[in-house]
Every structure is written in structure tokens, then in C-alpha cells.
Amino acid sequence: MIETPAEGRQAAFARLILVFGAAALGLVLGGTILVVVFHGLVPYENVVEGLLSSEARIVLYAGLALGVAAIILGFSRYRVMPTKASREQAIAGGVLGIQAVFLGAIILLFREAGDPDRFVFHFFNVEVLRDYGIPVFAQAAGNTVILAFVGELGGIVLGLLLALLTLSKRAVVRAPARVYINFFRGTPLIWQLGIFYFGFSLGLGIRPQISVGPIDFGPAYTTAMIVFVLNTAAYAAEVFRAGIQSVERGQMEAARSLGMTYPQAMRHAIVPQAIRRVIPPLLNEFVILIKDTSLVVILGLAANEYELSTLARQGYADTFNATFFTAAAAGYLVVTLPLIRAVNAVEKRMRSGLVTVGA
Amino acid sequence: MTLVRLEGVHKWFGNNHVLKGIDLEIVPQEVLAVIGPSGSGKSTLLRTMNLLEEPTEGKVFFEDTELTDVRTNLNQVRTHLGIVFQAFNLFPHKTAAQNITLALDKVLGLGDEEARERALQELKHVGLEHKADEYPGRLSGGQQQRVAIARALAMRPKVMLFDEVTSALDPELIQEVLDVMKRLAEEGMTMVVVTHEMGFAREAANKMLFMDEGVIVQKGDPRAMFDRPEHERLRRFLSRIL
Numbered sequence: 122m123i124e125t126p127a128e129g130r131q132a133a134f135a136r137l138i139l140v141f142g143a144a145a146l147g148l149v150l151g152g153t154i155l156v157v158v159f160h161g162l163v164p165y166e167n168v169v170e171g172l173l174s175s176e177a178r179i180v181l182y183a184g185l186a187l188g189v190a191a192i193i194l195g196f197s198r199y200r201v202m203p204t205k206a207s208r209e210q211a212i213a214g215g216v217l218g219i220q221a222v223f224l225g226a227i228i229l230l231f232r233e234a235g236d237p238d239r240f241v242f243h244f245f246n247v248e249v250l251r252d253y254g255i256p257v258f259a260q261a262a263g264n265t266v267i268l269a270f271v272g273e274l275g276g277i278v279l280g281l282l283l284a285l286l287t288l289s290k291r292a293v294v295r296a297p298a299r300v301y302i303n304f305f306r307g308t309p310l311i312w313q314l315g316i317f318y319f320g321f322s323l324g325l326g327i328r329p330q331i332s333v334g335p336i337d338f339g340p341a342y343t344t345a346m347i348v349f350v351l352n353t354a355a356y357a358a359e360v361f362r363a364g365i366q367s368v369e370r371g372q373m374e375a376a377r378s379l380g381m382t383y384p385q386a387m388r389h390a391i392v393p394q395a396i397r398r399v400i401p402p403l404l405n406e407f408v409i410l411i412k413d414t415s416l417v418v419i420l421g422l423a424a425n426e427y428e429l430s431t432l433a434r435q436g437y438a439d440t441f442n443a444t445f446f447t448a449a450a451a452g453y454l455v456v457t458l459p460l461i462r463a464v465n466a467v468e469k470r471m472r473s474g475l476v477t478v479g480a
Numbered sequence: 481m482t483l484v485r486l487e488g489v490h491k492w493f494g495n496n497h498v499l500k501g502i503d504l505e506i507v508p509q510e511v512l513a514v515i516g517p518s519g520s521g522k523s524t525l526l527r528t529m530n531l532l533e534e535p536t537e538g539k540v541f542f543e544d545t546e547l548t549d550v551r552t553n554l555n556q557v558r559t560h561l562g563i564v565f566q567a568f569n570l571f572p573h574k575t576a577a578q579n580i581t582l583a584l585d586k587v588l589g590l591g592d593e594e595a596r597e598r599a600l601q602e603l604k605h606v607g608l609e610h611k612a613d614e615y616p617g618r619l620s621g622g623q624q625q626r627v628a629i630a631r632a633l634a635m636r637p638k639v640m641l642f643d644e645v646t647s648a649l650d651p652e653l654i655q656e657v658l659d660v661m662k663r664l665a666e667e668g669m670t671m672v673v674v675t676h677e678m679g680f681a682r683e684a685a686n687k688m689l690f691m692d693e694g695v696i697v698q699k700g701d702p703r704a705m706f707d708r709p710e711h712e713r714l715r716r717f718l719s720r721i722l
Contacts, residue, residue, distance in 0.1 A: 374532055375569035375628075379583035379635060380559040389582055393573050 128203035135207035135214075138198070142191035142217030148184030149225040153177055165246045169238050177232070185225045191218030246444040253436060253445075260425065261432040262452045264342075268414040268428060271346045273407045276353025283354055284361035285387065298358070305355035311416045313352055318344045318420055341420035353410055360402045364395035401471070404464040408457050429453060482507055482541075483639050483670055484529050484561075489538035491524055498524045499535070500694035506639065506672060511665045513681035513702060514674045516691035517717060522674045525691065526641050529672065530561040542639075559587060562632030563641040566648050568624045570616040576603060576627045577612040580634045588635070602630035606660050622653030626660055633664075640664065642673040658684075678722065682706055690714045 153172075160171030171177060195215025202208040231237060250258075286298035305313065321344060322328050328340040329347065338346070368391050376386035415430035422431050429449040436445030484506040491499040498521045506512060506529075514522045527533040528540055531547045531554055540547045542557050570579050580599035584590045590598065603609045606626035616624050625645055632640060642661065646654045658677060662684045665671060675681060681688055681702050688702035690711070698711045709715045 369567070369569070371565055371567050371569035372571065375565065375571070376583075377555075378530055378532060378558055378561070378563045379631070380555045380587040381583060382555055385586050389586065390571050394571075397573070 131198075131201065131203050132207040134194075134198065135202050135210040138191055138195045138214035139210040139217075140214070141187050142195065142214035142221065145184045145186075145188035145191055145221035146217050146224070148180050148187065149221045149228065152180035152184060153228060156180060162245075162247050163251075164248050165241050168241045168245055172232060172237050172241070181225055181229055181232075184221055185229070188218040188221035188225060191215055192222065243443045244447050246442055249436075249440045249442045249444055250448055253432075257427075257432065258429075258448060258452060261427045261429045261449075262456060264426060264428040265411060265414050265452070266456060268342075268345055268349060268417065269407065269411040272349025272353045272410050272414070273403075275346075275350030276357045276406075276410075277403065279350060279354035280357025281361050281392070283358035284365060287358065287362055288365060302355045302358050305352050306359070310348070310352055310413055311419060313348050314345060314416055315419060317348045317351075339423050339426060341417070341422050342426045345414070345417045345420060349410060349414065353406065356406050357403060360399050360406065361395065364399035365391055367398055368394050398471075401464050401468045404460060404467065408460050408464070411457055411460070412453060481543075483510075483543060484672075485541040486525075486528065487539040487541070489525075489528055489535045489540065491521070491528065491533060492536045498694055499528070502538070502696060504689075504696065506670060508638075508670050509668050510687055511669075511671045511685045512673065512687045512689060513685035514672065514689045514691060515676070515678070515681055515717075516697075520691045521694045522691050523643050526563075526643050526672060526674050529639075529641055530558050530563055532563070555587070559583075559635050560638045561641060562635055562637035562639070563643065564625070564628050564632055564645045566644040568616070568621070568628045568648070570624055570628055570631070572616050575613050575615055576608065576619070576630075579616070579627060580631045583631075584634060598634055599630075602634045603627070605633065606630045607656075620653060621649045622656045625649065625657045629657075629660055629664075639670045639672065642671065642675070644674050644676065646675070646677060676721075678706070678718075690717065692717070 156174060156177045157168055157171035160174065161167035191214045195211045195213075195218060199208050199211035199215070202211055231240075283298045283302060287295055287302070289295050318341065322340065329343040330340055331338050331343050365387075372390050372394065373386055376390040377383070381389070414428055417428060418431050418434055422428070424435075427435065429452045433445040433449035436448075437443055482505045484504075486502050486504040489499055489502040490497070502525060504525075514525065516522050524533055528535050531540060535548060538548070542560060545552055545557055547554060547557060570576075571582070574582060577596065577599045580602060581590075581592075581595040584595035584598060585592070600609055600612055603612055606629055608623060608626055608630065611619060611623060611627070616627065619627065629640075629645075645661075646657050649657065654677070658680050661671070661673065661680065665684045673680070673685065685702045687699065688705050689699045690697045690705065690713075692713050697713050698705065698709075705714065706718065709718055
């Protein structure tokens with residue numbers, strides 16, 4: 122509780138430090154972006170003009186000054202704050218100030234010492250994207266998701282099977298599963314894509330193709346889906362094995378002593394509990410796979426089969442402009458950020474005990 | 481006619497000799513309390529009876545079937561031997577009723593309706609029919625253990641094995657579980673009860689067995705053993721815990 126007028130002044134001062142810090146970061150980041158947007162994004166010269174404008178300079182220096190003030194005031198005064206809340210406000214203001222100064226220094230360096238003209242031309246040239254159009258990017262993002270989703274789904278099914286094999290008490294059953302898992306975890310995915318592509322066509326004399334309704338997937342696309350399934354299965358198998366082993370021994374004993382066979386006990390008692398426990402690590406694997414689908418660039422995909430990275434590379438080849446890679450990165454983030462949020466939400470729920478684990 | 485028979489059973493865990501030549505017979509309607517210091521092999525003895533622990537040496541019979549014969553279908557025999565564990569071991573992803581109906585469905589092949597009916601009947605037997613659709617996580621320890629008893633009873637076993645079933649319970653929850661077990665004993669169920677509850681051993685059991693260091697030291701009438709413990713080791717054990 123604040124009791125004296127002096128303490129009241131201290132608390133107000135803490136709020137001021139917080140406002141300084143927040144304003145500093147807002148100016149450096151938001152202010153610069155706003156100035157650039159007001160100058161226009163197309164053609165790219167407008168972006169450069171905005172960055173180098175005197176408005177941008179004012180905003181940056183103002184942000185830097187506020188940030189330095191927040192750092193000095195925040196870290197020199199937080200100890201004398203009368204309440205925990207105002208102490209936290211002072212510290213938060215100082216930390217925001219550090220972030221503002223750090224970012225502001227980079228942008229300033231970029232403006233003054235770098236070559237904004239060429240950088241923006243090559244990496245933030247929205248104009249060159251226009252000819253390709255949104256539908257092409259949407260289709261590429263869709264292909265990225267299809268490749269990753271098919272790989273993850275098939276990998277989960279095959280991975281659970283492999284996990285059950287590795288848990289067998291018989292060495293002759295365990296051994297092939299271990300060999301499989303170690304092979305796919307121990308070699309690069311990009312090599313697996315290559316060897317399977319040529320292995321199918323040159324080695325086995327087949328060119329795998331599948332059609333789902335009106336959509337035909339060519340040999341490269343189909344091979345990629347198969348390899349993603351095989352590769353993900355090896356990782357999912359290890360996740361499932363750990364999940365199954367984390368279920369208390371007593372669960373198996375209870376099921377067996379009721380007369381259930383080992384497969385019945387696994388299916389009805391153990392695996393359902395294990396699956397709940399492995400949802401977060403499997404979602405993490407999915408996020409990793411989404412990015413790893415970019416490795417199909419080494420295979421020759423047809424134009425309508427492009428995923429984000431192949432599209433970016435093709436765009437770069439056509440225009441000699443790297444803005445396509447920037448756009449691809451944005452595309453990956455659009456897909457992965459919601460998933461990362463989902464993983465965190467599920468983990469939080471599990472920690473809070475809403476999803477029961479164990480008896 | 482015996483229900484369970486052990487002949488010269490030995491059990492080693494690595495270099496640890498836990499059971500040292502056990503011979504034992506359980507007859508119908510016997511309520512056998514197994515007592516003894518911790519580490520004496522009581523639980524291991526109980527768990528060999530349905531072959532959750534495989535004897536290193538010796539034979540285990542249920543009625544005329546030798547369980548230690550590899551050709552025996554253990555899954556079939558185990559339906560006749562209900563077991564209740566210290567840690568309850570209810571399936572946490574299934575409701576109380578589903579915990580019971582799972583094996584009725586998958587092992588005995590009862591239809592959905594019949595299985596549900598029997599589950600409710602057994603839950604009523606342990607006083608928990610109103611908790612049929614609760615998950616174990618929402619039940620107290622005593623309630624969970626009573627569901628576990630109902631789950632074992634629903635298989636209509638000929639023998640019930642209890643492995644220190646009150647040891648993991650808070651003191652005020654022990655009695656409700658012991659009451660269920662006492663009633664079972666009165667109804668004529670054949671029971672083997674590994675326990676630290678000397679009151680239960682004295683009141684509800686009609687046979688008692690004292691184990692120490694992997695051997696059966698003494699077996700006899702519970703009251704006689706409590707009132708006139710002949711054996712020195714039993715006297716020492718009783719003086720420590722009573």
C-alpha cells in the first residue's frame with residue numbers, strides 16, 4: 122500500500138519510466154514502419170526514400186533518446202520503489218529501453234553505414250512479386266502444408282507400429298525396427314530424397330505417381346511424400362517409444378491380470394495414455410517437417426507442384442531478385458506460428474493437469 | 481480340492497533370493513492373511529499366484545492347471561484370479577464403469593448392455609454406483625481402490641488377491657476399503673490378503689501366514705498366532721508393530 126505522498130510520487134515516476142520505455146520501442150519499430158508505409162512500398166525507391174527521410178531520422182533519434190532515458194532511470198531507481206508493482210514497472214521500462222536502443226542502433230547503422238538502396242531492391246522489392254500474384258503463393262503454401270501433413274500423418278501411423286516393434290521382448294523383432302530407425306535418423310533427409318527418387322526410377326524401374334480425385338501428383342512430388350512419411354516415422358517411433366515407456370508398469374499388470382492379451386493391453390490401456398503424452402512432441406516434429414519440406418527443391422517439381430521454397434528459387438531464377446525468399450519466409454511463418462501456439466497451449470493444459478496423466 | 485497350490489517356489493531377482501522354497505495350498509473359502517516385515521517376499525509370493533512374477537524354480541497350480549507350464553493359456557486362467565494392487569492401477573482415461581466393462585467386453589466377450597449392467601452391479605457392491613461415470617482422477621484414493629476391487633470382482637473370479645491395498649491410502653480412507661473386504665470374506669470369497677492391517681488379519685481372516693526372509697515361518701489360526709506367538713521371529717515382529 123502507498124501511504125505517504127513521497128511514495129505516491131515514486132509510484133507515478135515508475136509509471137513514467139514504463140511509458141518512456143514503451144514509447145521508445147514504439148517509435149523505433151512502429152514509427153519507422155509507419156514512416157516507410159506512408160512513403161509507399163511500391164516502387165522500391167519509395168521504401169528507400171522513407172527509410173532515409175528526415176521524419177525517419179527524427180523518429181529514430183527520439184526513440185533512442187527515450188530508450189536511453191528509460192534505461193538510466195529504470196535501473197537507477199527501481200530499488201527505491203515503494204511497491205512490488207511499481208518496482209516491476211521501473212524494471213520493465215528499463216528493459217524495453219534496452220530493446221529500443223538495440224533495434225534503433227541496428228536500423229541507424231543500416232541507414233547510415235549500409236547500402237539501403239541495393240538491399241531494399243533485392244530483398245523488399247514488392248513490385249517483382251506482383252507479376253507472380255497471390256494465387257501462386259497460396260498454391261505453394263498449400264503444397265508445403267500437403268507435403269508436411271501427409272508426411273506427419275503417415276509417419277505417425279508407421280512410427281507407432283515401429284515403436285511397438287522396438288518394445289518387443291524378442292531381439293529378432295526389435296532388430297529390424299532399430300536398423301530402420303537408426304538409418305532414417307542417421308542420414309540427411311536431403312540425401313534420402315535424392316536416393317529414393319533415383320532408387321525408384323533407376324533402381325526399381327518405377328515412377329511412383331498417385332492421383333487423388335482430379336489432382337495428379339507427379340513422381341517427384343509422390344517420392345517426396347513417401348520419403349517424408351518414412352523419415353517422420355523414424356522420429357515418431359522414438360517419441361512413441363518414450364511415451365509408451367512413460368506409462369506406469371502397473372497399468373500393463375492391471376490389464377494382463379484381467380486376462381487381456383499383450384496386444385489388447387497395449388491397444389486399450391497403454392497406447393491411449395501414451396498418445397496423450399506425445400501430442401506436444403509430435404506437434405513439434407510437425408513444425409520441423411513443415412520447414413524440412415523445403416528440401417524438395419532438389420527434385421524437379423512441376424510448376425503446379427511448387428511448394429514455398431521451390432517457388433522462391435524459381436522466382437529468383439526468373440527475376441534475379443531475392444524478395445521471393447523473403448516472401449517464402451513469411452509464408453512459412455503464417456503456417457508455423459499458429460502451430461507453435463497450439464503446441465504451447467497443449468503443453469500448458471497438460472502442466473495444469475486438465476489432461477490427466479497417470480492414476 | 482485346492483484352488484491355488486505352490487510347490488517348491490523359488491524366486492531370484494538377480495542375486496537377491498526373494499522366495500526360498502515356498503509350499504502353499506489355498507482351499508475354497510479360505511481367507512488367508514499374509515503378514516511379515518517389508519522385504520520378506522509377501523508381495524512377490526502373491527504375484528506368483530497369477531504369474532505376474534514367474535517363479536525361477538518350482539510349480540504354481542490353479543485348480544488342476546499348472547500355470548508354470550508354458551503351454552497353459554495364462555490369459556484364460558487369470559480371469560479366475562482377481563488381483564487388487566497397492567497403487568490401484570485404474571485406467572485413468574476410462575470412467576469407473578469403463579474400467580470394469582473393458583475386460584468384460586474384450587476378454588469375456590459380454591455385450592455392451594450386459595457388461596454395463598454387471599459393472600453397475602459390482603459398483604453397487606462396493607457402494608459406488610453413483611460414481612459410475614466419473615474418471616478415476618476425480619475419485620478419492622479409497623473410492624479408486626473400491627472401483628479396482630469391483631473391476632476384479634466383475635470377472636467373477638474364484639480367488640481374490642489383495643496386495644497391500646490400503647498402504648497407499650490416507651488413514652481416514654482405509655476403513656471403507658477394509659469394510660468392503662470384510663464383507664467379501666463374509667460372503668465366502670476365497671481371499672489372499674497381503675496386509676499391514678493387523679486388525680483385519682485378526683478379525684476377518686481365518687488363516688494367517690507369517691513370512692520372513694523368503695520363507696513361511698508360521699501358518700495357522702490368526703487369533704492363536706496373535707495371542708500365543710510360538711515363533712521367536714513372529715514374537716519380535718508383533719512386538720514391533722503392535
